[in-house]
Amino acid sequence: MPERLTVDAAQVRRLVAGQFPQWADLPVEPVANGGWDNRTFHLGGEMLVRLPSASEYALAVEKEHRWLPRLAARLPLPIPVPLAKGEPGAGYPFSWSIYRWLAGEPASVGRIADPVGFAVDLAGFVTALQGVDPAGGPRPGKHNWFRGGTVRTYEGQFEDALEALDGHIDAGLAREIWKTALDARWDGVDRWFHGDLAQGNLLLQDGRLAAVIDFGTCGVGDPACDLAVAWTLLTGDGRRVFRELLPVDDAMWARGRGWALWKTMATCAFSLDETDEPALDARRALSEILAG
Structure with missing residues (x-):
């Protein structure tokens, strides 16, 4: 199994503040049952931050940013569409993403x-x-x-x-x-x-x-x-x-x-x-x- 990283809310706040200052004042909270492949956090009430938990999972970030907007336009149900792509920083080693929160x-x-x-x-x-x-x-x-x-x-x-x-x-x-x-x-x-x-x-x-x-x-x-x-x-x-x-x-x-x-x-x-x-x-x- 891949060796998975631990990421906490304070680290995510530093990442967001350093790279996306327009969202720096929004609260950051872990998502309950946030998944295995990624560490997931609420960013305010309408967005989420998604950080790969291992290098193997980080391989999907570029793919998602390239293809999900194209797929979303052709599909009958909502899917995640990236709002922004973050870079390594604040002690976190991989690219990461900000998405709109999908309720359900x-x-x-x-x-x-x-x-x-x-x-x-x-x-x-x-x-x-x-x-x-x-x-x-x-x-x-x-x-x-x-x-x-x-x-x-x-x-x-x-x-x-x-x-x-x-x-x-x-x-x-x-x-x-x-x-x-x-x-x-x-x-x-x-x-x-x-x-x-x-x-x-x-x-x-x-x-x-x-x-x-x-x-x-x-x-x-x-x-x-x-x-x-x-x-x-x-x-x-x-x-x-x-x-x-x-x-x-x-x-x-x-x-x-x-x-x-x-x-x-x-x-x-x-x-x-x-x-x-x-x-x-x-x-x-x-x-x-x-x-x-």
């Missing part, structure tokens, strides 16, 4: 008011994103942990998780799903993808999908990674509608299931003895994946 609460199975309606809205967003011209877009690489490439990248993690979950899941079925995903061929047509359509990156207002955030893993390539959400968050009925509305063939669906399997098994293996909400959500998702 993280999606979860219990918070979604209409599971099928949510699936319809999410399918519309994914379809629109895949329809954006991919020319010149960022290819899979270290900047996005190779999203958009083959899930085979994570075969070692899959095997480690399978070993850790021995006796807790049907290992034969998991291997069958994994092999099917690896064997399912991509048509080679580059499309845009988000790369991490997970609960914390899908915001709700009044139980409906209201915004999609955290595009650090976005890029162009095979968009199958975005289908993992069909098992990790959607209900069975929602999953069926989601698939019906997407431009997806059987092979892409199988690859998406493989992405969901790797990510969820890794989470379950890490939280095997835990009983908090994320651990329970991961176990529920794994049951969905194995059931189909």
Whole structure:
């Protein structure tokens, strides 16, 4: 795992005051559940400061500033658009960003008011994103942990998780799903993808999908990674509608299931003895994946 930095509010205040004096008097407060890849802080009531927590995550900053404004103009839901880019300073070593705050609460199975309606809205967003011209877009690489490439990248993690979950899941079925995903061929047509359509990156207002955030893993390539959400968050009925509305063939669906399997098994293996909400959500998702 990357070695992550600790950043506090006083350090962020110094960064803002030194580089953006027009905002120097605004209060700075940590965002509750501010994410893993970035340290996130409220800046006043309408903005946020986003600082990569490790050098690997800092690779996404330039990409986000170049591409998010272009994507935002083509998408049916709000996404983060950078307002300003900061430079290293005040003891912080990476470039960082200021964004407009997007209101909403993280999606979860219990918070979604209409599971099928949510699936319809999410399918519309994914379809629109895949329809954006991919020319010149960022290819899979270290900047996005190779999203958009083959899930085979994570075969070692899959095997480690399978070993850790021995006796807790049907290992034969998991291997069958994994092999099917690896064997399912991509048509080679580059499309845009988000790369991490997970609960914390899908915001709700009044139980409906209201915004999609955290595009650090976005890029162009095979968009199958975005289908993992069909098992990790959607209900069975929602999953069926989601698939019906997407431009997806059987092979892409199988690859998406493989992405969901790797990510969820890794989470379950890490939280095997835990009983908090994320651990329970991961176990529920794994049951969905194995059931189909």
